[in-house]
Amino acid sequence: MSLVIKGGRVIDPVNRVDKVMDLRIEKGRITRIGRGLSADKVLYASGLWVVPGLIDIHVHLREPGFEYKETIETGSHAAAAGGFAAIACMPNTNPVNDTGSVTDFIVTQARKSALVHVFPVGALSRGQKGETLAEIGDMAERGAVALSDDGKPVMNAELMRRGMEYARTFGLPVISHCEDMNLAAEGVMHEGEVSTRLGLPGIPSASEEVMVERDILLSELTGAALHIAHVSCKGSVDRIREAKKRGISVTAEVTPHHLTLTHESLASYDTNLKVNPPLRSEADRQALIEGLLDGTIDAVASDHAPHNIAEKETEFENAVFGMIGLETSLSLMLRLVHEGILTPSQLIERMSSGPAGILRIRDWDLREGAPANVTLIHPGMVFNVDADRFRSRSRNTPFNGWELKGKAVCTVVSGKVVFEDKHWKTSGKG
Amino acid sequence: MPKKEKPNTREVRIIDREKMNALINQLAERILEKNQDLSEVTLVGIRSRGTHLARRIAEKIFEKCGNRVPVGILDITLYRDDLRSRIDQPMLVRTEIPGPIEDRNIILVDDVLFTGRTIRAAMDGIMDMGRARMIQLAVLVDRGFRELPIRANYTGEYVPIKSDQTIRVRFAEDGEEDGVILREVP
Amino acid sequence: MAWGKRKDLLGIEDLSREEIETILDTAESFKDVSRRQIKKVPALRGVTVVNLFLEPSTRTRTSFELAGKRLSADVINISASGSSIIKGESLKDTACNIEAMNTDILVFRHSKAGAAHFLSKVLKCSVVNAGDGAHEHPTQALLDLYSIREKTKRIEGLTVAIIGDIAHSRVARSNILALRKMGAHVRVAGPATMIPAGVEKLGVDVTYKIEEAVEGADVVMMLRIQQERQGKNLFPSIREYSRFFGLNRARLKGAKKDILIMHPGPINRGVEIAPDVADGPYSIILDQVTNGVAVRMAILFLYSGAAL
Numbered sequence A: 001m002s003l004v005i006k007g008g009r010v011i012d013p014v015n016r017v018d019k020v021m022d023l024r025i026e027k028g029r030i031t032r033i034g035r036g037l038s039a040d041k042v043l044y045a046s047g048l049w050v051v052p053g054l055i056d057i058h059v060h061l062r063e064p065g066f067e068y069k070e071t072i073e074t075g076s077h078a079a080a081a082g083g084f085a086a087i088a089c090m091p092n093t094n095p096v097n098d099t100g101s102v103t104d105f106i107v108t109q110a111r112k113s114a115l116v117h118v119f120p121v122g123a124l125s126r127g128q129k130g131e132t133l134a135e136i137g138d139m140a141e142r143g144a145v146a147l148s149d150d151g152k153p154v155m156n157a158e159l160m161r162r163g164m165e166y167a168r169t170f171g172l173p174v175i176s177h178c179e180d181m182n183l184a185a186e187g188v189m190h191e192g193e194v195s196t197r198l199g200l201p202g203i204p205s206a207s208e209e210v211m212v213e214r215d216i217l218l219s220e221l222t223g224a225a226l227h228i229a230h231v232s233c234k235g236s237v238d239r240i241r242e243a244k245k246r247g248i249s250v251t252a253e254v255t256p257h258h259l260t261l262t263h264e265s266l267a268s269y270d271t272n273l274k275v276n277p278p279l280r281s282e283a284d285r286q287a288l289i290e291g292l293l294d295g296t297i298d299a300v301a302s303d304h305a306p307h308n309i310a311e312k313e314t315e316f317e318n319a320v321f322g323m324i325g326l327e328t329s330l331s332l333m334l335r336l337v338h339e340g341i342l343t344p345s346q347l348i349e350r351m352s353s354g355p356a357g358i359l360r361i362r363d364w365d366l367r368e369g370a371p372a373n374v375t376l377i378h379p380g381m382v383f384n385v386d387a388d389r390f391r392s393r394s395r396n397t398p399f400n401g402w403e404l405k406g407k408a409v410c411t412v413v414s415g416k417v418v419f420e421d422k423h424w425k426t427s428g429k430g
Numbered sequence B: 001m002p003k004k005e006k007p008n009t010r011e012v013r014i015i016d017r018e019k020m021n022a023l024i025n026q027l028a029e030r031i032l033e034k035n036q037d038l039s040e041v042t043l044v045g046i047r048s049r050g051t052h053l054a055r056r057i058a059e060k061i062f063e064k065c066g067n068r069v070p071v072g073i074l075d076i077t078l079y080r081d082d083l084r085s086r087i088d089q090p091m092l093v094r095t096e097i098p099g100p101i102e103d104r105n106i107i108l109v110d111d112v113l114f115t116g117r118t119i120r121a122a123m124d125g126i127m128d129m130g131r132a133r134m135i136q137l138a139v140l141v142d143r144g145f146r147e148l149p150i151r152a153n154y155t156g157e158y159v160p161i162k163s164d165q166t167i168r169v170r171f172a173e174d175g176e177e178d179g180v181i182l183r184e185v186p
Numbered sequence C: 001m002a003w004g005k006r007k008d009l010l011g012i013e014d015l016s017r018e019e020i021e022t023i024l025d026t027a028e029s030f031k032d033v034s035r036r037q038i039k040k041v042p043a044l045r046g047v048t049v050v051n052l053f054l055e056p057s058t059r060t061r062t063s064f065e066l067a068g069k070r071l072s073a074d075v076i077n078i079s080a081s082g083s084s085i086i087k088g089e090s091l092k093d094t095a096c097n098i099e100a101m102n103t104d105i106l107v108f109r110h111s112k113a114g115a116a117h118f119l120s121k122v123l124k125c126s127v128v129n130a131g132d133g134a135h136e137h138p139t140q141a142l143l144d145l146y147s148i149r150e151k152t153k154r155i156e157g158l159t160v161a162i163i164g165d166i167a168h169s170r171v172a173r174s175n176i177l178a179l180r181k182m183g184a185h186v187r188v189a190g191p192a193t194m195i196p197a198g199v200e201k202l203g204v205d206v207t208y209k210i211e212e213a214v215e216g217a218d219v220v221m222m223l224r225i226q227q228e229r230q231g232k233n234l235f236p237s238i239r240e241y242s243r244f245f246g247l248n249r250a251r252l253k254g255a256k257k258d259i260l261i262m263h264p265g266p267i268n269r270g271v272e273i274a275p276d277v278a279d280g281p282y283s284i285i286l287d288q289v290t291n292g293v294a295v296r297m298a299i300l301f302l303y304s305g306a307a308l
């Protein structure tokens, strides 16, 4: 069976394409790009953007161990609904993904139940305890695409050095959650005038910057590929920019929430705004946007962190860190396009080929012969975020009720349509 | 602050400035008649219009006999029995009674006597402040329709009115012309 | 007087200058009541006030209890240790249980900032914040304002120095907000470890020297040093803290003759304040305690209106 996506605006940053065309898909691959194509099934995409499948390289799927928050299946449904054709999942499950057998479990489980590609990230240290190296080779062999102790920093610099060296042996990048735990201490939000006003313990920007600088030095020392997760402050952006200039192998990601919100929004004590790293100042937010624009930051990643309502419906200091993001990420990022800050092509690059490059996922573009991972985006569809309708098993988002413009309406993974927005189907085809 | 009247409310001035002055004069005379020892008397006006009336009476007494009778202000908000059913939050005004209540001859003063509930609250308030030797009551207008067994010792005028009517005493102290107004609410 | 009908008192942050003045004026009437032989009025007959104190505090709880009783309210005290409904329950469950007792006003003390905000969103009854972590303690600031105003007749234009652990003090936060709203100048002083980030954005001057803070000030508020903060590297030792940051007679040399000295209590005598200063002629520490009841009566009275 063949499928044609007809009359959409094809945006492919890798091949520098931005033009109205048809796209034919057969046997999981793109077979033709051109005009007037036909096939057994047609998706009318007039007015839509047709882009390489989006990738979110920072997702917490919670399986195994915390299935009440999210599973590989529900997380992948949320991803598909958000326009993501691939996600990378962090190792802080129970058990931690620190051996080949856990990696194997995730890969098998994903093959059985996931709608989208799931790339496991293995732990750098055994049990994410920061003491000894995990079985990196084993995990690499079973499909781990990167290594990270995310959820926690690697406080021991010597271990980080050895981890980078060893990861390099297997060609895997190291993803660093940069946070000096002694500096962050009991902190629950950005340290500044707002934390002072709210009487909440603060996390200074320095707790991130110290570690960004350390890991850049270690990357320089070891030659390993370093990826900085969820950059949150100006100082980190500056340091990464400078390191890239020096030719160090460092990449970085930013979350939609750090690009959208600041610590000012915490005045409500809404625990859904409690994230790590914390929402910082407007100056930091501007620096993140600038970093994303000039390429210092290579990718947008949601740090999708599902939590049960009971873990959030409590005192701010006792609530857990994290918010979900898969189903709001693209729409929040489109705000920057509507505001004229990013071009459509720049945004798509930071959400598809950019992250693909970090994880060394090949053939992630729209070209004849490439695997058919495609996302259709309606850039002008106005809708209200309704968390009750999320596919994710959790609801911890501060964006519930927000009016947003633009969203994914169809996601194609390896040639299969895994998500279609029902509003678009009725309006687009009727 | 004077409240805004509904446009279709009909108002009749039933007692004018001169008549009101005469009534206050009468009240003062009767109080003098009945209270031999003025040094024991304290006039306590129930705020806010009762306070105006109490001061006027004290002035008349001074004109007649040259004695200054102390005047106090009583806020009865904390003693009201309808406090919890009111929609607007009543604002407290400080109660100020000169000297102790103990063994004094207290004359409560209010502009209008109606259900008697205000006076009940005022008596509770006075009694919590000390044991007065005697409490009396002086009002300018008695409009009838009592809900409690209360009667004034000194009354300016009886004005029995219907249930769809209200009565309002105006004082120059509030920036209005002295007088008693009968209002019909259609 | 102005009173925008409000459901909750979560912090000074929510109040306008006019509303603060209304509270202080209302408190005057209640101070009169507290001076009478019969210190009780029937204003809140039938109103149920629950004092839920999930962090130990005898003073504030007693003050609220007395305030409620003098208004003829039914007052129930629930504290963290002495109650079975607290054990193993989430804060939300506890709160819902309390509301189910037909509570009209919940007076709430908790060790975490924002806890009162959390409850106010869940509950229909009025919530009065009696201190939430390092965030706010609005009734303390109001009674402090009242005590100052009682002595100086005005607050606008005064210079007030707040000295001690500003970073971890809800008393400091509420007082800074309240004093700034009323037009006073505020200085904060203490070691830099105890001065929170960006505090100058609240409109205060910062100094690290007590003498500088005291010089020319009309009021000095000393904060209690929490002994348990020792070992958290905010200061090396109690002895050193008291030597450099305690208020004693020598440090008052450059002070105004009619300076007022305040302390929210309980006092660590000889640590943040020398005994002869605490008991000296400038001290209005006991007036603060007396005025606390009157101010809390005003709060319960004004906020009871919204609970109906």
Ligand SMILES: [Zn+2]
Pocket (backbone or CB within 6 Å): A150, A151, A152, A177, A229, A230, A276, A277
């Ligand atoms: Zn992280």
Ligand SMILES: [Zn+2]
Pocket (backbone or CB within 6 Å): A058, A060, A090, A150, A151, A303
């Ligand atoms: Zn993460």
